[in-house]
Amino acid sequence: MPRFRIPTPTVPAALQPKPKRPGSAQGPATPAEQAAEGGIHVVDWIDERTSLSGGLRWMMFRKVPKGTNWFYTLGSATMFAFLSQAVTGIFLAMYYDPSPTRAYESVRYIVNDAFLGEFVRGMHRWGSTVMVILVFLHMARTFFFGAYKYPRELNWVIGVALLILTMAMSFTGYLLPFDQRAYWATIVGVNINGTGPLVGPYLSDFLRAGPEFGATTLSRFYAIHMMLVPGLIAALIGAHLYLVAKLGTTAPPWLRAKTETKLDEDEV
Amino acid sequence: MNQLEKEQYLREYAQLKAQGKPFFPYAIAKDSAMAVITLAVIIIMSIVLGAELGPKADPTTTTYVPRPEWYFFFLFEVLRIIKPPEYVPMATIGVPTLCMILLFLLPFYDRGAERRPERRPIATTAGILTIFAMAYLTFLGANAGSPNEIDMAPPSDLKGAALTEWNEGRLVVAQSGCLACHQIGENGNHGPGPRLTDIARNLPAAAIAETLRNPTAPMPSFERLAQEEPEKFDAMVAFLGSLK
Numbered sequence: 001m002p003r004f005r006i007p008t009p010t011v012p013a014a015l016q017p018k019p020k021r022p023g024s025a026q027g028p029a030t031p032a033e034q035a036a037e038g039g040i041h042v043v044d045w046i047d048e049r050t051s052l053s054g055g056l057r058w059m060m061f062r063k064v065p066k067g068t069n070w071f072y073t074l075g076s077a078t079m080f081a082f083l084s085q086a087v088t089g090i091f092l093a094m095y096y097d098p099s100p101t102r103a104y105e106s107v108r109y110i111v112n113d114a115f116l117g118e119f120v121r122g123m124h125r126w127g128s129t130v131m132v133i134l135v136f137l138h139m140a141r142t143f144f145f146g147a148y149k150y151p152r153e154l155n156w157v158i159g160v161a162l163l164i165l166t167m168a169m170s171f172t173g174y175l176l177p178f179d180q181r182a183y184w185a186t187i188v189g190v191n192i193n194g195t196g197p198l199v200g201p202y203l204s205d206f207l208r209a210g211p212e213f214g215a216t217t218l219s220r221f222y223a224i225h226m227m228l229v230p231g232l233i234a235a236l237i238g239a240h241l242y243l244v245a246k247l248g249t250t251a252p253p254w255l256r257a258k259t260e261t262k263l264d265e266d267e268v
Numbered sequence: 269m270n271q272l273e274k275e276q277y278l279r280e281y282a283q284l285k286a287q288g289k290p291f292f293p294y295a296i297a298k299d300s301a302m303a304v305i306t307l308a309v310i311i312i313m314s315i316v317l318g319a320e321l322g323p324k325a326d327p328t329t330t331t332y333v334p335r336p337e338w339y340f341f342f343l344f345e346v347l348r349i350i351k352p353p354e355y356v357p358m359a360t361i362g363v364p365t366l367c368m369i370l371l372f373l374l375p376f377y378d379r380g381a382e383r384r385p386e387r388r389p390i391a392t393t394a395g396i397l398t399i400f401a402m403a404y405l406t407f408l409g410a411n412a413g414s415p416n417e418i419d420m421a422p423p424s425d426l427k428g429a430a431l432t433e434w435n436e437g438r439l440v441v442a443q444s445g446c447l448a449c450h451q452i453g454e455n456g457n458h459g460p461g462p463r464l465t466d467i468a469r470n471l472p473a474a475a476i477a478e479t480l481r482n483p484t485a486p487m488p489s490f491e492r493l494a495q496e497e498p499e500k501f502d503a504m505v506a507f508l509g510s511l512k
C-alpha cells in the first residue's frame with residue numbers, strides 16, 4: 001500500500017482513479033498502470049527517507065482565502081522574472097569576461113556571434129525592467145490592501161529589503177557591458193554614494209575596490225552582481241514565501257466572512 | 269491594533285480562509301498564467317527592442333553624457349533639483365535614506381486595524397501622491413536635456429572669434445564629464461574636484477592647460493585631446509581661463 005496519497009478533494013473528477021471493475025484481473029494490467037505504479041514507488045522511496053510530502057502538502061494544499069484576485073499574482077510574477085534573470089544570466093556568464101580590457105569585446109561577441117546571444121542578452125536587459133516594474137506593482141498592491149499590517153509586518157520588512165536588493169542588481173549590472181554609457185553612469189553613481197554621511201566614502205571605496213576606478217572594479221561589480229546580491233535575494237524570497245505560506249495571503253480588505261462557518265480547532 | 273482587534277482579525281481571517289479554495293490548483297493556475305504573460309512580455313521586448321551596445325568605455329575621451337537606467341531617473345532628478353552644494357549630500361543620500369527608513373518602518377507606525385484603502389485616507393493619499401511624484405520625476409528625468417550643460421552667459425566684453433571660441437569651449441567642457449566632479453556656476457557636482465566657478469582667479473590660462481594635460485589623479489588627462497584636436501583643447505582653456 002503506497003504511503004503517499006494524493007488528497008482526493010482537490011483532483012478534478014475526470015482525473016480521479018476509477019475503481020476497478022469487479023472480476024478484472026488483480027495487479028497492474030496495462031503498461032500505463034505499471035508505469036504509474038513504478039512512479040509511485042519512486043516517490044514513496046524518496047518520501048520514506050525525506051518526509052518531503054508533508055511540507056509539500058502544507059505548501060500546495062493550504063487554503064487561499066475567498067476573493068483572491070489577479071492582483072495577488074504580482075508577487076509570483078516578480079519571482080518568475082527573477083528566475084528568468086537567473087537563467088539568462090547563467091548563459092551570459094558563459095561568455096562574459098569581467099576584465100576591463102576584454103569585457104566589452106566579450107559582450108560584443110555575445111551580441112554579434114554567439115548563438116541567440118543578442119536575444120538572451122535582450123531578455124536579461126529588458127527582464128530587469130520588467131522585474132523592477134513588477135516589484136513596484138506588487139508593493140503597491142500590498143500597500144493599498146493593508147497587507148503589511150498585523151500579523152504580516154515582518155513580510156513587509158523583508159519585502160523592502162528585496163526592493164533595495166533588486167535596485168542594487170540593476171545598479172551593478174549596468175556597468176558590466178563596459179560601454180561609454182555604462183562606464184560614465186557608474187562613475188557618477190559611485191561618486192554619489194561617496195557623498196553620503198559616515199559610510200558613504202567607505203561604500204564607494206568598497207564598490208571601486210580602491211580610491212579610484214581601477215582594474216579590479218569591474219570584477220568586483222561582477223561578483224556582487226552575480227553572486228552576492230542574487231544569493232541574498234534567493235534567500236530572502238525563501239523567507240518571504242515561507243511567511244506567506246505560514247500566515248496565509250490576505251483576503252481583499254473589503255471582504256467579510258459571510259456566515260459563521262464552524263472552524264476546526266486547528267484552523268483558528 | 270490592540271489585543272482585541274488582533275484576535276478579531278485572526279478569527280475573521282480564519283473564516284475567510286476556511287471558505288476559500290486550495291492553493292493548488294486554483295491559485296497556481298492564475299500564477300502560471302501570469303508567469304506566461306511575464307515571459308512573453310520579456311521575449312517580445314527582447315526581440316523588438318534588442319540589446320544595443322554603445323561605443324567602448326573610454327576614460328580619456330569623455331564626450332559622454334552619464335545617464336542611468338530609466339528607473340533611476342527619479343533619484344537623478346532629485347539631484348538636479350537640489351542645487352546648492354551644502355544640500356547635495358542631503359539630496360543624494362539624505363532623501364533616499366529617509367524614504368527607505370520610512371518604508372521599512374511602515375508597519376510599525378501605521379498600526380490601525382482598518383485595511384480598506386478608502387477608509388485609510390492618510391495612507392492612501394500618501395501612497396497615491398508618492399506614485400505621482402515618482403512618475404513626475406521620472407518624466408522630468410527622461411526629458412531633461414543633457415545633464416552636462418553649463419548655464420552661463422559669456423563675459424560681456426567678448427566679441428567675434430573670441431566669443432565663438434568661448435562658446436565652443438563651454439560646449440567641450442560641458443560634454444567632457446568635468447561636471448561629474450567639478451562645479452561650474454550653477455551646474456555640476458560638489459567634489460571630489462575643486463570648484464571651477466572662479467578658477468582663473470588663482471590659475472592663469474597656461475597653468476590650466478598644464479593641469480588638463482597632467483592632472484592629479486583621479487582626473488582624466490586631456491593630453492590626447494590636445495594632440496588630436498588642438499582647437500578643441502584651446503577652446504577649453506579659453507573658456508576655463510575666463511572664469512573669474
Ligand code: HEM
Pocket residue numbers: 071072073074075076077078079082135138139142147148152155156157158159160162163166237240241244248249250251
Ligand atoms: C523580489 C521581490 C519580491 C518577490 C519575489 C515577492 C514575492 C511574493 C509572493 C509570491 C507573495 C504571495 C502573495 C502575492 O503574490 O501577492 C508575496 C506576498 C507579500 N509581499 Fe512580496 N515579493 C517581493 C517583494 C516585496 C516587496 C518590495 C514588498 C513590500 C515592500 C513585499 C511585501 C509583501 C507582503 C506584505 C506580502 C503579503 C501579502 C498578503 O499576504 O496579501 N514583497 N510576495
